[in-house]
Amino acid sequence: MEAFAYARPTTREEAISHLGIGFEESCVLAGGTDLLSLMKNYVETPKRLVDIKGVKEFGGISHQATGVRIGATVTLEDLSQDPGIRKDFPGIAEAAAAVPSMQIRNMGTVGGDLLQRPRCWYYRNGFGLLALSPGRHATSLVPGGDNRYHAILGNAGPAYFVNPSSLAPVLIALGAHLEIAGGKGSRKVALEKFYRTPMAEDEREYVLAANEIVTAILLPPDAAQWKTAIYEVREKQALDWPLAAAAVALRMDGANNVHGARIVLGHVAPVPWRAPEAERAIAGKPATADHAAKAGEAAIAGAKPLSGNKYKVQLARVAVKRAILAAGRA
Numbered sequence: 001m002e003a004f005a006y007a008r009p010t011t012r013e014e015a016i017s018h019l020g021i022g023f024e025e026s027c028v029l030a031g032g033t034d035l036l037s038l039m040k041n042y043v044e045t046p047k048r049l050v051d052i053k054g055v056k057e058f059g060g061i062s063h064q065a066t067g068v069r070i071g072a073t074v075t076l077e078d079l080s081q082d083p084g085i086r087k088d089f090p091g092i093a094e095a096a097a098a099v100p101s102m103q104i105r106n107m108g109t110v111g112g113d114l115l116q117r118p119r120c121w122y123y124r125n126g127f128g129l130l131a132l133s134p135g136r137h138a139t140s141l142v143p144g145g146d147n148r149y150h151a152i153l154g155n156a157g158p159a160y161f162v163n164p165s166s167l168a169p170v171l172i173a174l175g176a177h178l179e180i181a182g183g184k185g186s187r188k189v190a191l192e193k194f195y196r197t198p199m200a201e202d203e204r205e206y207v208l209a210a211n212e213i214v215t216a217i218l219l220p221p222d223a224a225q226w227k228t229a230i231y232e233v234r235e236k237q238a239l240d241w242p243l244a245a246a247a248v249a250l251r252m253d254g255a256n257n258v259h260g261a262r263i264v265l266g267h268v269a270p271v272p273w274r275a276p277e278a279e280r281a282i283a284g285k286p287a288t289a290d291h292a293a294k295a296g297e298a299a300i301a302g303a304k305p306l307s308g309n310k311y312k313v314q315l316a317r318v319a320v321k322r323a324i325l326a327a328g329r330a
Helices: 012-017 035-040 076-081 083-088 090-097 102-107 110-115 168-173 276-282 289-299 311-329
Strands: 005-007 026-029 048-051 061-064 067-071 177-182 185-190 212-219 227-233 244-252 258-266
Touching: 012 177, 012 212, 061 083, 067 083, 076 083, 076 090, 076 102, 076 110, 083 090, 090 168, 090 227, 090 244, 110 168, 110 212, 168 227, 168 244, 168 258, 227 311, 244 311, 258 276, 258 289, 258 311, 276 289, 289 311
Parallel strands: 005 048, 026 048
Antiparallel strands: 061 067, 067 212, 177 185, 177 212, 227 244, 244 258
């Protein structure tokens, strides 16, 4: 790990003042469960770490008539155990609790989960976000390499990694926004619009600038009216990331039909993948196994698996079906 300066601000303004114009200059530190491992492997080499855990306004969970505010430094464990979250948003609590490591849940933060970098082994071993081969005519190493855990959707290029966030799919399904602070003030961004597929090696997979901080996650006032559930498929029960996941938010009518649906896939695309075809397939119908299965088919209709990850198509199909059934029973 390269030497770095360390700042521990206690106010929003002080935290922002320590940030630079590039990620190589300063990085925000919260739980450190991802950043520190990247620094140990020299994938990230910031000159300064800005520890925001001492900024009180970046923490806490508040339930108000205007919606729910979840501070960016709230830990995954505190989120999973919050009585209001467990009652009104079981899908969020389940997603946070599903991280299979007590240590990670107690150190890792909500903001850190949303901002963690891809788990792609090419990226983690120094080949860059787009895993390009060396030389003037660089091409991606992924299509012809070991791509068992890479994207099956949104992978037309040049990015093939998958978004690793546990919370993003269910938060997007609930219409969450991010509160972002920077030197020019605060702004709000729909979480669904926060992520992007980078088109060049110097781009990141989200729209946050180097001199900005995610301070909170905001849920709209009607979010509690949606029934939520997630379904994740993992290779093992120990600490690992899902092979495919689905988050579902349903709004039911009096006849127990799906009045509205939001379906978001995780771990199958460079961004959390909204599935409008699946939403249309289940809308106006009861959440039965047959209708849920058809929605699962619709969700992966555009999948283009690589040479080693065709199995993820079936996993994603099943994840959508089972998440719909679980939300319908909620």
